[in-house]
Amino acid sequence: xxxxxxxxxxxxxxxxxxxxxxxxxxxxxxxxxxxxxxxxxxxxxxxxxxxxxxxxxxxxxxxxxxxxxxxxxxxxxxxxxxxxxxxxxxxxxxxxxxxxxxxxxxxxxxxxxxxxxxxxxxxxxx
Amino acid sequence: xxxxxxxxxxxxxxxxxxxxxxxxxxxxxxxxxxxxxxxxxxxxxxxxxxxxxxxxxxxxxxxxxxxxxxxxxxxxxxxxxxxxxxxxxxxxxxxxxxxxxxxxxxxxxxxxxxxxxxxxxxxxxxxxxxxxxxxxxxxxxxxxxxxxxxxxxxxxxxxxxxxxxxxxxxxxxxxxxxxxxxxxxxxxxxxxxxxxxxxxxxxxxxxxxxxxxxxxxxxxxxxxxxxxxxxxxxxxxxxxxxxxxxxxxxxxxxxxxxxxxxxxxxxxxxxxxxxxxxxxxxxxxxxxxxxxxxxxxxxxxxxxxxxxxxxxxxxxxxxxxxxxxxxxxxxxxxxxxxxxxxxxxxxxxxxxxxxxxxxxxxxxxxxxxxxxxxxxxxxxxxxxxxxxxxxxxxxxxxxxxxxxxxxxxxxxxxxxxx
Numbered sequence: 001x002x003x004x005x006x007x008x009x010x011x012x013x014x015x016x017x018x019x020x021x022x023x024x025x026x027x028x029x030x031x032x033x034x035x036x037x038x039x040x041x042x043x044x045x046x047x048x049x050x051x052x053x054x055x056x057x058x059x060x061x062x063x064x065x066x067x068x069x070x071x072x073x074x075x076x077x078x079x080x081x082x083x084x085x086x087x088x089x090x091x092x093x094x095x096x097x098x099x100x101x102x103x104x105x106x107x108x109x110x111x112x113x114x115x116x117x118x119x120x121x122x123x124x125x126x
Numbered sequence: 127x128x129x130x131x132x133x134x135x136x137x138x139x140x141x142x143x144x145x146x147x148x149x150x151x152x153x154x155x156x157x158x159x160x161x162x163x164x165x166x167x168x169x170x171x172x173x174x175x176x177x178x179x180x181x182x183x184x185x186x187x188x189x190x191x192x193x194x195x196x197x198x199x200x201x202x203x204x205x206x207x208x209x210x211x212x213x214x215x216x217x218x219x220x221x222x223x224x225x226x227x228x229x230x231x232x233x234x235x236x237x238x239x240x241x242x243x244x245x246x247x248x249x250x251x252x253x254x255x256x257x258x259x260x261x262x263x264x265x266x267x268x269x270x271x272x273x274x275x276x277x278x279x280x281x282x283x284x285x286x287x288x289x290x291x292x293x294x295x296x297x298x299x300x301x302x303x304x305x306x307x308x309x310x311x312x313x314x315x316x317x318x319x320x321x322x323x324x325x326x327x328x329x330x331x332x333x334x335x336x337x338x339x340x341x342x343x344x345x346x347x348x349x350x351x352x353x354x355x356x357x358x359x360x361x362x363x364x365x366x367x368x369x370x371x372x373x374x375x376x377x378x379x380x381x382x383x384x385x386x387x388x389x390x391x392x393x394x395x396x397x398x399x400x401x402x403x404x405x406x407x408x409x410x411x412x413x414x415x416x417x418x419x420x421x422x423x424x425x426x427x428x429x430x431x432x433x434x435x436x437x438x439x440x441x442x443x444x445x446x447x448x449x450x451x452x453x454x455x456x457x458x459x460x461x462x463x464x465x466x467x468x469x470x471x472x473x474x475x476x477x478x479x480x481x482x483x484x485x486x487x488x489x490x491x492x493x494x495x496x497x498x499x500x501x502x503x504x505x506x507x508x509x510x511x512x513x514x515x516x517x518x519x520x521x522x523x524x525x526x527x528x529x530x531x532x533x534x535x536x537x538x539x540x541x542x543x544x
Contacts, residue, residue: 008206018203058205059159063223070223074161075209 002102003114006085010111011056018056034108042090042101051088085111089118140180143189144173148268151193153240156303159201162247163293164208166265168201169193173268224300238305241266242357245350246306248292249318252299257292258321259328260285267346277343278328315358319367319423322351326371344375362414366424369414372407373430376400388535392439404434422463425454429470444474461490462498469502477510497526501536508543517543 008017014028015021021028042048060076060083076083088105092098102115148169155165172193186192212219248262260278263269264285271289275282306314329343351368358364380394408431414424429450436442451467464487472480484503493499504519520540524533 011202015199018199018206020199055159056202056206058202058209061160065228068228069225070227071220072223073219073221074205075212075219 001087001089001116001118002098002105003087003116004085004105004109004111005082005114006111007082008057010085016053016056018058031108038104038108039088042088047090047092047097047101049089049091051086053086054084057083085109137177137181140177140185143185144176144193145268147190147193148173149241149244149266151190151197152265153244153303154190154194155197155201156244157240159198160303161201161205162303163290163297164201164204165197166261166289166293168197168204170264170270171200172197174270221297224302239357241353243303243305245318245354246314247296247301247303249314249321250292250296250299250301251314251317252295253292254288255321255324257288257295258317259324260288261292262321262350263325263346264289267350269346277346315361315364318354319363322347322354323367323371323423325350326374344371344378347371348375362417362419363421363423365410365414366421366427369407369410369427370423370430372403372410373427373434376403376407376434382531386531387538388531390535391433394439396437399434404431407431408434420453420457422454422458422460425450425457426463429454442473444470448474461487461492462496464490465493465498465502469505472506472509477506480506481510495526497523497532497536500526504536504539508539513543 009022011017012019013021013023014031015023023031039048039051057076058074061072061074062076063070063072065071086109090098090101092101098115102113106113151172152165152169155169156162159165175196176189176193180186180189209219211217245262245266248265249258253261260274263274263277264271269277271282271285275285278285305311326344326347329345329347348368348371351364351371355364355368376399377391377394379400380396380398381389383389407427411424411427411431415428429447432443432447432450447470448467451463451470455464455467464483468480468483468487471483481503484499484506487493487499500519500523504516504523507513507516507519517540520536520543524536524540527533527536
């Protein structure tokens, strides 16, 4: 799983935040084009499981059950500056290939990404 | 699709389109992001942006998507500032969710009509009638706060307060985005119909102010009731309500004189009645009455239809009207219905019989101090020849009403008896 992170400005660049995009329409189009090609390549060769971008973090609802009743609060839980912005789940033959794709992903979204293996059913298998 | 080469669309076309899209966009945003309260504000701002933007640049190829994008951006902006403020002021951001969420309260809303869901939400029984009405006009009718303020003759700030109070009550009630459960739906539909009828009456007889008829609100109530009828064609009372509105609205041109003064039914020029609306109302009644599920709206519409059938006031079939009122009074606890019934009885059997019924009504707390009771008494006294008592009753009624045209009318009646 490749995860990308960002603060509010990450959504604002694409016009997905609280105002029109801070990037020019050409930049926005070019970004979507590149992302589309990347995902298209992985879909075509069978390496893509799924992937999504997430809505602006202000739409986060934190929910927990307190004394047996559900309680909600708006916004992300932590004071963290950067929150999860999107993720892609890939299924590849080797860790090396995963690192390669994560690097390309990072270049595309122009931000740090994190790569973590998904647990196999039944826990860790070697 | 409207290309840039086409001429700039007429403002009226934009407004019609926006008002049709308003509840659908609001539903789409609420479905996806929750927070009906913020979504409603955000959609309202998107509508305002569209009014100015589209009249300059033309209607975009996909108007609903345009509105949704702008509304979601506004909502995101509102959420960001709300959360920033909470962090800054270290406010508790938690809110309790209904306990039933952990029980068997799972929902499917897939096949529910969005506009109906929004309409039922606005007419939530926890909300005060004035606020239900105001929120319905904005969220379902797509009217702006300023338009509602003008139509209701109240300050814009009052409209804003009513709307935010209504939304607060709705979120506190834990109401969710779906139609009421089937076992509550009939009762909730009654509230929806009450609100629509209130909007209609608010437009028809201004409860205060100087202009007696505010046609826009009446027309808006008819538009919304038509929509409700389209969505719930098997509910005879919805058809009855629409028929009642159409048959009443048909008289609008005959109801006021050139100076805006009230003309009573007996003296109206019936050639000015709108025959098209009358035939539509009568046709509706012919559709719903045979279903044998009568209700107050169908009966009141039937009474209005009897009036519409009489070419002159003298030709009115009072026996039939009294018979309809007899059924209606048994069904409705509304004292105003009993008051109107007394008028019909007086027309049928003479003023003495009507006055007798009025005496039995005078003790009803809902009617004590109501100008209509005093006005009806005055009319009946005049008919029975007690001119001096009649004059005093007209003046008493004039003092009780807040509508300037009604006051003028009642004072004029009194003056004729001197």
